Amino acid sequence: xxxxxxxxxxxxxxxxxxxSLKCEQHLGHNAMYWYKQSAKKPLELMFVYNFKEQTxxxxxxxxxxxxxxxxxxxxxxxxxxxxxxxxxxxxxSSQAGYNSPLHxxxxxxxxxx
Amino acid sequence: xxxxxxxxxxxxxQEGDSAVIKCTYSDSASNYFPWYKQELGKxxxxxxxxxxxxxxxxxxxxxxxxxxxxxxxxxxxxxxxxxxxxxxxxxASTxxxxxxxxxxxxxxxxx
Numbered sequence: 124x125x126x127x128x129x130x131x132x133x134x135x136x137x138x139x140x141x142x143s144l145k146c147e148q149h150l151g152h153n154a155m156y157w158y159k160q161s162a163k164k165p166l167e168l169m170f171v172y173n174f175k176e177q178t179x180x181x182x183x184x185x186x187x188x189x190x191x192x193x194x195x196x197x198x199x200x201x202x203x204x205x206x207x208x209x210x211x212x213x214x215x216s217s218q219a220g221y222n223s224p225l226h227x228x229x230x231x232x233x234x235x236x
Numbered sequence: 237x238x239x240x241x242x243x244x245x246x247x248x249x250q251e252g253d254s255a256v257i258k259c260t261y262s263d264s265a266s267n268y269f270p271w272y273k274q275e276l277g278k279x280x281x282x283x284x285x286x287x288x289x290x291x292x293x294x295x296x297x298x299x300x301x302x303x304x305x306x307x308x309x310x311x312x313x314x315x316x317x318x319x320x321x322x323x324x325x326x327x328a329s330t331x332x333x334x335x336x337x338x339x340x341x342x343x344x345x346x347x
Binding site: 156163171179213221222225226228229 | 267278282285325327329332336337339
């Protein structure tokens, strides 16, 4: 049990599909993050939520849509993705404030065909 | 924004030797510097962190040093073991934005 759980672990989707990634943290943290990990950019920040409010969007294309209904849950909704979006998507959580350690989930390995 | 550069990209050492990974950062206001270890197929995990009010921190075989004047910090692993083989990431934050990560160093410890 990592404290941060991501589902599914693997996902294969076509470019016209719509799918969602889910993240849940059991650590009592108030900040949640989405990172993209690929060979080109090993740990690329996508979105940050603090107390359910989005505080950072790192110029992510609109085909990625995050949702944070509460401090424990984070979703990443995917639609009309491109093959270059294939990557490992990591969720993380931390205490409120940016100078706190990140706790990562095991990630979702996404393949876009 | 913050920019973090990490070197080397790959590092191979013999078991028992020391390994050093170096990072530089651009924003002089950065005050938090963690290091993460990611084993193959696993999630990144924090191994040590340092804040700008100290120059060095040790935890058993791992140490991190910080030079604020030169804006660089380093990870030192002594008496390396095969289980130290992994990708190591440095990161920096000013506290106003999320961590910016370096590009990673793949460490291979040869038995």
